[in-house]
Amino acid sequence: MADTAKPKGGSAKASGSRRRNSRKDTSGIANENPDALLDLYRRMLFIRRFEERTSQAYTQARIGGYCHLNLGEEATVVGLMSALRETDYLYTNYRDHGYAIEKGMDPKRVMAELYGRKDGVAKGWGGSMHMYDTETRMLGGYGIVGGQLPLAAGAALAVSYRETDDVVMCQMGDGTTNIGAWHETLNIAKLWNLPIVFVVVNNFTGMGTTVDMSSAEPDLYKRGSAFRIEGERVDGRDVLAVRDAATRLVERAREEQTPFLLEAWSYRMKGHSVVDPAKYRTQEQKDEARAKENDPVAIFGDQLTKADVLSEEGREEIAASVKERVAEAADFAENSPHPDVSTLFDYTYATPVPNESRRMPADPVFAD
Amino acid sequence: MSVITYRQALRDTLRAEMVRDDNVYVIGEEIGLFEGSYKITEGLLNEFGPKRVRDTPIAEEGFVGAAVGSAMLGLRPVVELMTINFSLIAIDQIINHAAKIYGMFGGQTSVPMVIRTPGGGGQQLGATHSQNIELFYSFIPGLKVMAPSTPAEASSMLRAAIRDDDPVLFLENLGLYNSKGEVPDDYAEAENDDVATIGRAGVAREGSDITLIGYSRMATVANQVAEKLQEEEDISVEVVDLRSLRPLDRQTFVDSVKKTGSAVICEDDWLTYGIGAEIAASIQEGAFDYLDAPVRRVAMAEVPMPYAKPLETAALPGVESISTAIKETLSAVGKRVG
Numbered sequence: 001m002a003d004t005a006k007p008k009g010g011s012a013k014a015s016g017s018r019r020r021n022s023r024k025d026t027s028g029i030a031n032e033n034p035d036a037l038l039d040l041y042r043r044m045l046f047i048r049r050f051e052e053r054t055s056q057a058y059t060q061a062r063i064g065g066y067c068h069l070n071l072g073e074e075a076t077v078v079g080l081m082s083a084l085r086e087t088d089y090l091y092t093n094y095r096d097h098g099y100a101i102e103k104g105m106d107p108k109r110v111m112a113e114l115y116g117r118k119d120g121v122a123k124g125w126g127g128s129m130h131m132y133d134t135e136t137r138m139l140g141g142y143g144i145v146g147g148q149l150p151l152a153a154g155a156a157l158a159v160s161y162r163e164t165d166d167v168v169m170c171q172m173g174d175g176t177t178n179i180g181a182w183h184e185t186l187n188i189a190k191l192w193n194l195p196i197v198f199v200v201v202n203n204f205t206g207m208g209t210t211v212d213m214s215s216a217e218p219d220l221y222k223r224g225s226a227f228r229i230e231g232e233r234v235d236g237r238d239v240l241a242v243r244d245a246a247t248r249l250v251e252r253a254r255e256e257q258t259p260f261l262l263e264a265w266s267y268r269m270k271g272h273s274v275v276d277p278a279k280y281r282t283q284e285q286k287d288e289a290r291a292k293e294n295d296p297v298a299i300f301g302d303q304l305t306k307a308d309v310l311s312e313e314g315r316e317e318i319a320a321s322v323k324e325r326v327a328e329a330a331d332f333a334e335n336s337p338h339p340d341v342s343t344l345f346d347y348t349y350a351t352p353v354p355n356e357s358r359r360m361p362a363d364p365v366f367a368d
Numbered sequence: 369m370s371v372i373t374y375r376q377a378l379r380d381t382l383r384a385e386m387v388r389d390d391n392v393y394v395i396g397e398e399i400g401l402f403e404g405s406y407k408i409t410e411g412l413l414n415e416f417g418p419k420r421v422r423d424t425p426i427a428e429e430g431f432v433g434a435a436v437g438s439a440m441l442g443l444r445p446v447v448e449l450m451t452i453n454f455s456l457i458a459i460d461q462i463i464n465h466a467a468k469i470y471g472m473f474g475g476q477t478s479v480p481m482v483i484r485t486p487g488g489g490g491q492q493l494g495a496t497h498s499q500n501i502e503l504f505y506s507f508i509p510g511l512k513v514m515a516p517s518t519p520a521e522a523s524s525m526l527r528a529a530i531r532d533d534d535p536v537l538f539l540e541n542l543g544l545y546n547s548k549g550e551v552p553d554d555y556a557e558a559e560n561d562d563v564a565t566i567g568r569a570g571v572a573r574e575g576s577d578i579t580l581i582g583y584s585r586m587a588t589v590a591n592q593v594a595e596k597l598q599e600e601e602d603i604s605v606e607v608v609d610l611r612s613l614r615p616l617d618r619q620t621f622v623d624s625v626k627k628t629g630s631a632v633i634c635e636d637d638w639l640t641y642g643i644g645a646e647i648a649a650s651i652q653e654g655a656f657d658y659l660d661a662p663v664r665r666v667a668m669a670e671v672p673m674p675y676a677k678p679l680e681t682a683a684l685p686g687v688e689s690i691s692t693a694i695k696e697t698l699s700a701v702g703k704r705v706g
Binding site: 154159184187346347 | 393419422424425427429430431432433434435436437438439440441442443460461464465469470471472473474475476477478479480509510512532533534565566567568612615616617618619622650653654
């Protein structure tokens with residue numbers, strides 16, 4: 001069990017002691033390929049800037065609906081996605097922008113989806129919570145808490161049925177471990193020997209309700225034990241630790257054809273969604289969630305600098321290229337056309353049948 | 369032609385589809401070792417093995433959702449829910465997921481699955497096991513809802529449902545499993561035909577005085593009513609069997625009402641907000657000028673279904689109550705004095 005960091009599952013304040021343990025030994029970095037490290041850093045920074053741009057576009061009313069950001073979770077997202085093959089499948093909850101990009105979707109089309117445009121990954125039908133792409137096998141961000149769990153198990157069932165060596169990763173938040181679908185899905189996943197890794201991204205807060213308030217067993221990685229599913233906990237601020245833990249479990253799932261559970265804890269830097277000012281947090285908690293020592297991008301950047309992998313010049317260069325690509329994504333989204341209203345009835349059914357309704361709101365039921 | 373039960377029509381067709389397509393598998397509670405609560409899956413575990421006949425724990429949300437997920441990767445699950453009442457446990461996966469995945473993601477992935485489940489009161493099963501809540505699913509764009517009433521319909525409609533790329537709620541009925549009817553000799557392997565078309569109603573019996581509309585068990589009761597009224601009262605009743613609740617074939621029953629001038633709807637669900645309400649609204653919009661009398665609905669009494677037999681019988685629509693509504697309607701029209 002990778003259980004060095006021990007969140008007590010409550011408010012950020014209650015688990016403040018983690019900070020003192022947070023400085024990672026940078027010696028491991030010496031054994032890594034510097035280009036691969038820089039790539040991880042670039043990808044994390046990209047999610048950071050992409051989400052900041054998303055937030056800005058939301059406040060400018062370019063993006064509508066609910067909008068949940070990965071700010072503070074960049075190391076978790078990048079670490080997890082580094083563990084998957086292109087052919088592995090991914091299911092997530094609604095906090096999915098970073099995952100979509102990291103699984104291989106074009107950020108331009110992800111931003112276009114946020115804008116609700118025709119070139120969006122789901123043609124503007126999904127929005128922030130519903131990124132989806134069959135090509136890259138990101139099989140959806142889902143808006144109903146726990147809804148993606150049975151689906152992901154079903155995808156793993158299909159993998160098992162066809163005897164291919166793909167693995168399914170199913171991401172969720174800490175609050176999901178209390179809903180019925182969690183229990184039903186973990187049970188059948190183990191019972192049916194499914195190659196799936198459940199990942200709980202624990203930011204200690206389901207909207208405003210803390211893990212302490214909602215989970216009788218706040219050590220979430222232990223919550224697979226009722227189903228004999230091995231669990232690990234990893235510091236979600238540490239991209240290499242997440243990558244290594246996720247890779248280990250994904251490969252074991254592939255090899256052993258059985259499910260695993262990974263809990264990655266980190267901070268949610270902002271409110272639950274863009275519009276949430278997080279008034280339920282004390283100033284101390286807000287400071288902690290945004291502290292530099294808890295910021296995965298800053299942590300990793302500093303580690304790389306200390307290890308002489310990332311120079312000041314390199315940092316600026318990466319920042320500039322990330323900024324440019326994010327701007328490109330926003331420009332692309334801005335210039336993508338709105339979906340044509342004539343397509344309104346195109347995606348209700350895959351197999352056309354007689355008497356499908358194509359009635360617009362004011363139309364009579366009998367058109368002729 | 370041969371005469372078989374509704375149960376056998378379902379079983380043989382399911383088996384034939386499993387033989388035809390390796391992607392078709394069945395999943396549900398007690399369908400393998402137990403061979404199905406109502407024996408629709410009898411013999412399948414022996415023939416196809418546990419991979420294609422998957423017994424599940426009592427976890428409707430989990431296994432219905434798993435079926436949806438497997439359908440997203442191209443398998444074609446046929447889920448058995450022991451009764452439609454238990455679909456309430458899985459309703460999030462049916463309505464928020466199965467019905468949404470094709471549209472919500474811009475048409476990238478269809479969900480080719482069938483959820484077979486019986487409705488039906490009249491078995492003294494009490495309040496939680498006697499409901500007819502197909503309305504919930506018929507309300508949802510993205511789902512297709514089929515409700516066969518005869519063995520021939522059961523066979524060809526199940527085949528159509530399995531071959532369709534969308535999620536289909538396939539409504540069976542406890543009271544129909546033992547009912548018999550004629551089917552073509554090659555019914556299990558037959559290719560699609562008109563009976564099977566999703567989205568089409570059928571005229572089960574032609575008549576000229578009044579239109580009687582029903583589906584599932586009530587379509588068979590409607591036929592009994594029509595036969596009885598023809599014999600005893602010389603009333604000619606046209607029976608429309610809806611067959612498909614979504615999409616709803618309004619034209620077929622509206623055309624019938626245009627011919628007869630009046631309509632009675634019989635339904636096994638509750639009247640208020642029920643499927644009959646949609647039919648009645650459609651009739652007034654599609655055949656207003658042809659109506660000689662208000663459209664009547666004969667439906668369950670609006671109570672949680674009681675256990676005691678006399679109470680249960682009183683709560684359910686049947687031949688007597690439907691006949692009464694027809695005679696009263698025709699009296700109002702002036703065609704007959706009931």
